[in-house]
Amino acid sequence: xxxxxxxxxxxxxxxxxxxxxxxxxxxxxxxxxxxxxxxxxxxxxxxxxxxxxxxxxxxxxxxxxxxxxxxxxxxxxxxxxxxxxxxxxxxxxxxxxxxxxxxxxxxxxxxxxxxxxxxxxxxxxxxxxxxx
Amino acid sequence: xxxxxxxxxxxxxxxxxxxxxxxxxxxxxxxxxxxxxxxxxxxxxxxxxxxxxxxxxxxxxxxxxxxxxxxxxxxxxxxxxxxxxxxxxxxxxxxxxxxxxxxxxxxxxxxxxxxxxxxxxxxxxxxxxxxxxxxxxxxxxxxxxxxxxxxxxxxxxxxxxxxxxxxxxxxxxxxxxxxxxxxxxxxxxxxxxxxxxxxxxxxxxxxxxxxxxxxxxxxxxxxxxxxxxxxxxxxxxxxxxxxxxxxxxxxxxxxxxxxxxxxxxxxxxxxxxxxxxxxxxxxxxxxxxxxxxxxxxxxxxxxxxxxxxxxxxxxxxxxxxxxxxxxxxxxxxxxxxxxxxxxxxxxxxxxxxxxxxxxxxxxxxxxxxxxxxxxxxxxxxxxxxxxxxxxxxxxxxxxxxxxxxxxxx
Numbered sequence: 001x002x003x004x005x006x007x008x009x010x011x012x013x014x015x016x017x018x019x020x021x022x023x024x025x026x027x028x029x030x031x032x033x034x035x036x037x038x039x040x041x042x043x044x045x046x047x048x049x050x051x052x053x054x055x056x057x058x059x060x061x062x063x064x065x066x067x068x069x070x071x072x073x074x075x076x077x078x079x080x081x082x083x084x085x086x087x088x089x090x091x092x093x094x095x096x097x098x099x100x101x102x103x104x105x106x107x108x109x110x111x112x113x114x115x116x117x118x119x120x121x122x123x124x125x126x127x128x129x130x131x132x
Numbered sequence: 133x134x135x136x137x138x139x140x141x142x143x144x145x146x147x148x149x150x151x152x153x154x155x156x157x158x159x160x161x162x163x164x165x166x167x168x169x170x171x172x173x174x175x176x177x178x179x180x181x182x183x184x185x186x187x188x189x190x191x192x193x194x195x196x197x198x199x200x201x202x203x204x205x206x207x208x209x210x211x212x213x214x215x216x217x218x219x220x221x222x223x224x225x226x227x228x229x230x231x232x233x234x235x236x237x238x239x240x241x242x243x244x245x246x247x248x249x250x251x252x253x254x255x256x257x258x259x260x261x262x263x264x265x266x267x268x269x270x271x272x273x274x275x276x277x278x279x280x281x282x283x284x285x286x287x288x289x290x291x292x293x294x295x296x297x298x299x300x301x302x303x304x305x306x307x308x309x310x311x312x313x314x315x316x317x318x319x320x321x322x323x324x325x326x327x328x329x330x331x332x333x334x335x336x337x338x339x340x341x342x343x344x345x346x347x348x349x350x351x352x353x354x355x356x357x358x359x360x361x362x363x364x365x366x367x368x369x370x371x372x373x374x375x376x377x378x379x380x381x382x383x384x385x386x387x388x389x390x391x392x393x394x395x396x397x398x399x400x401x402x403x404x405x406x407x408x409x410x411x412x413x414x415x416x417x418x419x420x421x422x423x424x425x426x427x428x429x430x431x432x433x434x435x436x437x438x439x440x441x442x443x444x445x446x447x448x449x450x451x452x453x454x455x456x457x458x459x460x461x462x463x464x465x466x467x468x469x470x471x472x473x474x475x476x477x478x479x480x481x482x483x484x485x486x487x488x489x490x491x492x493x494x495x496x497x498x499x500x501x502x503x504x505x506x507x508x509x510x511x512x513x514x515x516x517x518x519x520x521x522x523x524x525x526x527x528x529x530x531x532x533x534x535x536x537x538x539x540x541x
Contacts (some may be wrong), residue, residue: 004484014540015210037510038478039498060510062478063540107480 004098005063012067020056029118030059031084031125033110038065042073042114050081062107064100069111071095076115084119087112089130136430136438141491142520144170144426152176158488159525164309164469164516165494166359169423173362176422177415178191187411189388203414206421207404212425214335214354215345216371223377223404224412228336229259231355231370232303233405234334237381238261239353240301246272249299251329253278253286253315254506255308258499260334260355264303267271278304280506282312284460291320295327302331305344306338310500310514311460312443312469314338318349325350330376336360341439341467341518343432346371358416363423367416370407384409440469442517446470446526452535459507468517471498474533477540479513485539486513488493491525 022028022043030041038061045054055083057066063130075095076084093100094110100108109130142148145168152158160168180202186195188203204219209218225231244250250264254277268275276294279287286304300326306317317338317451321331332353338344339354340361346354358364372380377441382400386409391399395453400406427435445464447470450456455475460466473538479495494514497504504510515529 004488005481010539032281034501037504039510060478062480064480104484106478 004100004104006098008071009063009067009096009098012070013063016057016066016070018056018070019058021047021058022054022056027118027121029114029125031110031117031124032059033061033065033106038062038107038110040065040069040110040114042069042111042118044118046081050054052076052079052081052084057111061110064104065107065110068092068096068108069114072111072115081119084115087116092130135433136519138198138438138520138522141430142522145520146171147176148520152487152490153494159489159491159528161515161517161521161525161529162492162494163518163521164337164360164498164514165364167362168519168520169364169419170362170426172426173419173422175366177419180415180418184413187340188414189405199414202418202421203412206417206424207523208318209421209424209428210369212523213428214339214369214371217347218374219341220403221371221374221377223407224417225355225368225370225407226358226366226413227357227368228334228355229263229357229368231353231368232332232334233263234370234383235353235355235372236267238332238383238407239376240264240267241271242379242381244273244300247274249274249276249297251276251278251291251294251297251299251302251304253304253322254280255284255286255311255500255503256303256305257309257336258501259336260303260305260332261502280311280503283462284308284313285465286313286320288316288319292323295323295329297349298327299324299329302329303334303338304331305334306344307335307341307467307469308500308503309337309469310471310498310512312466312516313461314342314466317351321350321352337467337469340427341432342436342510348368352376353534358420358423362426363420364413364416367420368411369436374403377407380407382409383407386410388412393489418508424441430519436467438519439517439521440464442521442523442526443468443470446515446517446529447525449526449530450533453537455537456533457470459509459512468521469514470516471512471514473509473512474536477536479511481540482513482533482536485536487534489528489535491529491532493529 025043026046027044032039039059057069114128146455186197186199188200207219330352337354339356436530483495
């Protein structure tokens with residue numbers, strides 16, 4: 001059926017592997033997409049070598065934003081923070097494997113924006129973090 | 133009153149004939165955001181540019197005279213449509229938002245000072261909140277809000293208590309764009325006047341869907357937009373009582389709003405031109421006039437009655453869907469707006485899957501974030517109806533919702 005709701009997306013939305021909060025955590029950041037009321041928080045634990053060992057997301061949002069957060073966190077376990085900083089919009093879209101229009105793109109990119117803002121230690125999550 | 137000939141009405145709207153993708157026809161349930169346009173409006177605007185285009189109120193040549201006549205004829209039609217005493221009480225703006233801002237910037241700045249109270253409601257669209265928040269910050273005003281009850285109505289008892297604060301202005305919607313609630317405008321206005329306050333009615337949703345008569349309501353100001361009533365985008369109306377408009381300072385400065393200009397001073401034009409600086413959207417005004425003709429020929433009472441029938445059908449069918457919750461009052465107390473939540477499914481996903489079925493609805497907070505906060509909902513899905521909506525389209529909506537539920541089950 002709808003390409004946008006590939007089985008993998010619905011599956012990650014309904015049964016996310018990384019939903020929750022980490023307390024304590026090394027990095028935590030949250031932001032929202034006021035347009036749709038989506039809210040996302042990402043917590044990370046990082047070892048001495050700067051490698052992500054655990055990750056979790058919480059908040060609420062549409063299937064695209066939630067599945068994107070789950071797939072993104074799954075992909076960064078075992079990666080260094082440096083590697084996380086290098087992640088681009090295209091990396092995330094490849095994980096999702098779908099074509100998105102401009103409105104839904106914001107839903108998908110919220111997770112990457114929140115993740116990068118947290119990893120960079122920024123006080124806010126500007127759109128420029130996920131632009132080409 | 134004659135029932136609407138829906139087949140004939142639908143044939144007037146070219147966009148309703150299109151498919152969203154091969155074999156999937158459009159079901160347009162987003163008229164609260166903007167209404168579709170009949171051929172009569174498109175033809176009027178086209179004819180204006182092909183035959184009569186010229187700047188208005190300036191030239192003495194034939195085209196300028198024709199354009200000016202078309203522009204002013206539309207004003208007369210619109211004044212009659214809302215029951216204004218005189219066309220001079222009808223000011224062209226860009227949209228309802230600009231109309232409200234005009235009142236805040238001119239009447240508000242000239243008349244309000246620290247401590248003055250403005251009463252709004254919790255169900256306002258951002259366009260009837262933010263201009264007053266801006267003015268309140270600038271002038272240190274106090275904003276108070278008529279609460280929304282659990283069933284989506286205004287708490288009139290609390291309103292009566294708020295009136296004891298002797299507000300200067302009561303600004304409220306006549307129909308909520310989220311709940312569909314039709315507010316008791318006449319009563320709100322009478323009570324406000326009794327307490328010494330002026331009133332501004334946000335008619336963005338009511339004027340397209342109900343008979344609205346400013347004289348009967350005794351409204352001081354009424355704001356609405358053409359695009360929600362089969363007219364073009366980019367043109368709206370501020371109605372104001374003559375004496376109020378005359379006493380108000382101008383809004384934007386420039387051509388047409390002046391009588392005389394010297395290097396260091398100017399004198400303002402008469403109403404309504406005092407508020408119409410610069411070259412206006414003449415083709416849009418002409419299209420608006422055609423839209424008013426179109427709706428008038430069908431009759432606003434007939435449109436209201438038909439939408440009542442459609443919303444009653446939609447609410448009954450929506451409420452029968454397991455896990456679906458409709459917000460807002462019963463069909464008899466609202467216009468053709470059904471906002472709802474589906475358990476466990478985000479409104480964006482609902483809207484997206486419905487789109488794949490050709491069904492266009494809106495998802496989000498519908499420019500009423502405070503109302504959604506009050507209802508403790510981040511977002512809702514909204515299906516809205518108009519004179520061209522059909523019972524078959526309600527069926528398509530329900531079938532689409534069932535598909536959404538199946539996908540996420």
